[in-house]
Amino acid sequence: MVSNPVHGLPFLPGTSFKDSTKTAFHRSQTLGYRNGYAIARRPTVGIGGERLQFNQLSQAELDELASKAPILTYGQPKQAPPADFIPAHVAFDKKVLKFDAYFQEDVPISTEEHYRIRRVNIYYYLEDDSMSVIEPVVENSGIPQGKFIKRQRLAKNDQGDHYHWKDLNRGINITIYGRTFRIVDCDQFTQVFLESQGIELNPPEKMVLDPYTELRKQPLRKYVTPSDFDQLKQFLTFDKQVLRFYAIWDDTDSMFGECRKYIIHYYLMDDTVEIREVHERNDGRDPFPLLMNRQRMPKVLVENAKNFPQCVLEISDQEVLEWYTAKDFIVGKPLTIFGRTFFIYDCDPFTRQYYKEKFGMPDLPRIDVSKPEPPPVKQELPPYNGYGFVEDSAQNCFALIPKAPKKDVIKMLVNDNKVLRYLAALESPIPEDKGRRFVFSYFLATDMISIFEPPVRNSGIIGGKYLGRTKVVKPHSTVDNPIYYGPGDFFIGALIEVFGHRFVILDTDEYVLKYMESNPTQYSPEALSSIQNHIRKQEAPAPKLENKQNEEDPGMQELEALIDTIQKQLKDYSCKDNINEAFQIYDTEHTGYVDRERFFKICESLNVPVDDSLVKELIRLCSQGEGKINYYNFVRAFSN
Structure with missing residues (x-):
């Protein structure tokens, strides 16, 4: 760069010269853009690129000098002018709080991961209390990243409150639009600002690692060359040799569970296991013969094979540390196969001989697993509730719909x-x-x-x-x-x-x-x-009265004939059985007589046809002196 030849000359009339080296005479820009927002900036050079001389004092020192008042020697000192009002957009301009956070996202359709951890940066703008969430872009992640939530005031609850910088801290969870973010740390400026405001910050936490990302960092799986075990020799030696075990599966502890019997076959030729179900007559189950097809049974799986899709692919030696063998099937001990515990209680004679020669077990016991039938429950009726008869109330205990x-x-x-x-x-x-x-x-x-x-x-x-x-x-x-x-x-x-x-x-x-x-x-x-x-x-006085009437009254034969006639005509009379009882109620002394007024009232209450000519004649013959009627002879006409 060529130096200015007239630099250093005194600025006197006749000594000012035009600098011929200047080629640019534009003014510097005082506005700029950052993240899409217009911000002001102070120019450092003037017209033509000439460096400007600006004050080296800070804004705080300039404010202090502006508000400082000199102390007079004489007289009362003048009051300091009040501090100028500084709006929030000026006081907190370009002051942003930054927090490091993450959230957990479920991955429903994936065989390799069930959830993923996504890191985000939460920015809090002090000038207008707005917030934004930015997710750093990860190369080849396959996920749209960048601006997760644009800058805005975020609602804190349903009452219309918004998040404030006082609500933010390390080691807390915040919920934004139904998604929960965990804040783990913040930058130095945020820490100094919050501590200056009297907020005690929680200790920082470590960022949670994404399990799938860490899995990708592991080295590739190493394959082990299979052993040179001669399976053909095993097939020729143990062909058609099968160990048979009798087992039960007791599931009575669970709801609707029961104790069921099974037969376990262990094929020595290829170390495979088969479980057959024992069906009884009228057991109410579908006649499926096999509970589990013939296959090799894994005993201990590799740690990484817990999430292996076993229902789709076959399990190989790389996913299994140990397989079930013949030594694992022992009479009298439980055996867990695919989460179902079987108890072996017996075996066949060939199995006993094989265990005696192979493992030195001379006598395998036979365990009795039959359960005694519980005693019949005596059904007792509940106490009588007092409604209806006891027989009616007892029917509610015999059937759901009482009869x-x-x-x-x-x-x-x-x-x-x-x-x-x-x-x-x-x-x-x-x-x-x-x-x-x-x-x-x-x-x-x-x-x-x-x-x-x-x-x-x-x-x-x-x-x-x-x-x-x-x-x-x-x-x-x-x-x-x-x-x-x-x-x-x-x-x-x-x-x-x-x-x-x-x-x-x-x-x-x-x-x-x-x-x-x-x-x-x-x-x-x-x-x-x-x-x-x-x-x-009651009948003792009647014959005497009748004899007396026969002796004194020569018309007794007429009375007997009249009674016989009335009995024939009124044989279907409905109240004939109640007539004698009605008269005996009022004849308390059992004299056989009632007064005429009482007699006709009783006949009227019993609907006796007193208007009939034969009945009128009978009343006349039964009437005695003093206004009384002998109801014994009258009742005879209406009795059976």
């Missing part, structure tokens, strides 16, 4: 429409209950009981149905094994307890006596005699 309990159809057909009726009184300390009377109806077909209370005028108690048809449990029976009232429990003077209420039997109808005489085995002698004696007491 109605079976009924005794023969008993229902034989005893259809057979009802035993009793007159009872309520045993109660309440005075108002002393005169209450009830009619018990025992249905022989279903062993059910119903209670009816006849209405009494001006008694203050509403009569009618007192208890619907149901089975009544005896008071001293248990809930799980109830004992119901039967026909033998009803007799004169018997105490019947119905759901906490006690009744005393006072009277019965004639059908009860006939039923007891025809079925004496169901009743005790005392019960049978009590009914017979009570019936005799």
